[in-house]
Amino acid sequence: MMRTATAEEVGLIIDWAADEGWNPGLDDARAFHAADPVGFFVAEEDGEIVAAISVVNHSDSFAFLGLYLCRPDWRGKGVAFALWKHALAHAGERTVGLDGVAEQQANYARSGFALTGATSRFEGAARPAPALRGATPEDLPALTALDETANGITRPRFLGAWLADCDTRRTLVLDGPEGPAGFATARLCREGCKIGPVVAPDGETALALADAAAAALGAEAFILDVPSAQGGFREALKARGFVATFETARMYRGTPPEAADTLYAVATLELG
Template sequence: MTAPLCRTARGNEIALMLDWAAAEGWNPGLEDAAAFVAADPEGFFVAEVAGEVVAAISVVHHGTDHAFLGLYLCRPDHRGRGIGYALWQHALDHAGDRSVGLDGVAAQQANYARSGFIRTGATTRYEGRLTGTPSDLVRPMIAADAAAVAELDRQANGYARPAFLTAWTAPQPTRRSWVLEETALHGVVTARRCRDGVKIGPVIAPDADAALVLIRAALAQMPEEPVIIDLPEASHDLADALTALGFEATFATARMWRGPAPQAGPTLQAIATMELG
């Protein structure tokens, strides 16, 4: 077999990667592509065979010390030929000395471990229906909130990701962010419409009750069904609360890191995406 050409993705190829992700049932947001590109324009890669794109992956820089791997996909008719692994190795070179995180499905975790990734936790997807409820404590995020939101995000995730966060929280027709503010700003939520329903994330809040206030307030402005929320393993109280509201766990991954793993804080109630962390 001719060796695949592994290269940085061009133009609309990131949108193609998200179309493939949708076909696999990953249900990306309607406006994810532009935010993903803004996070790290050089962090998306494809493999070509005979001039045709057949595999894809992302390794997105979130700063000088951390990167996140996602969108690892290979067309079914080209699997089992080593193309995906060649692209994997090529893309990981982009990370340099950074620690690299990923959310890995069960079938691939042993393969990831062979590349030096160690399980540090888990991410579980919850799906259900929830009526939105406005709150006097929740308002739309504005530009003046950016520094405070960035610090909340850094404390919650254990590392800064300024380019991604700026793009993710910028208002779009199908993606909006809100903040929780009492005497000070101490919570944030983003909701985005997807090809099916609405995904809520990140949710950063001091506890599960505050997280639900944020989630319900977001849904009051962006009602949709089903509601999809991806929770880190430590978010037990919010998982219990959602289960009591009729949500079901529908999908789970292992959170894995190659290199020193960041220490997430207790305020991380839900992650932003399984593709970029």
């Protein structure tokens, strides 16, 4: 049986992701579920969940696929692919994006996904950062607009939850002459601290934002998932001693969004 996951089950799915080494955030379940409460799906056999997936509808025109997981003893039996097709129907005619492991590209291509780039994970030490202020609820419209320009999509429900401070998450804002000009969100994960999204006018500012966001959570090191379009930023990270540890394929089914050059790190590989 295939059905929509409950909010509690979204937490279980994220635990599965942790078991697979994906290193989710400590408070991801709440923000993920808020993005699209009916965008998480499970397959059940004999009353037990054996596979899961998310297809989160961020807007009327864009969705993102992630958390595609299957219990090892149920792999190769067609259950996961049936759930894949069931979940994709939730997106309707929307463009759907995903960040998938490279060895699965051919499988995704058979479902209409085309490769557009890659996302590389960089890990390294934080440095002292300039003092930047924390985001406030009043900043949300401006930060949503910056995120929309950077990603080429609108996702207000996700950002409303993702940018809300809690014990394990902080968002720092860079102010410009006309209001917020950039921001970065840090979140504590099962291992270490991830920073994303990072939206900034240039690479130097992006690094300063990341350092400041890490410092807000007391992290001495951090992880960034950097789009392949930011080649210069990747080189700057390597020059600073960051190491690339993992890469995913960014693929879309449908017309890819028109992103700007201000996105230096994605929010999460699961929801974009």
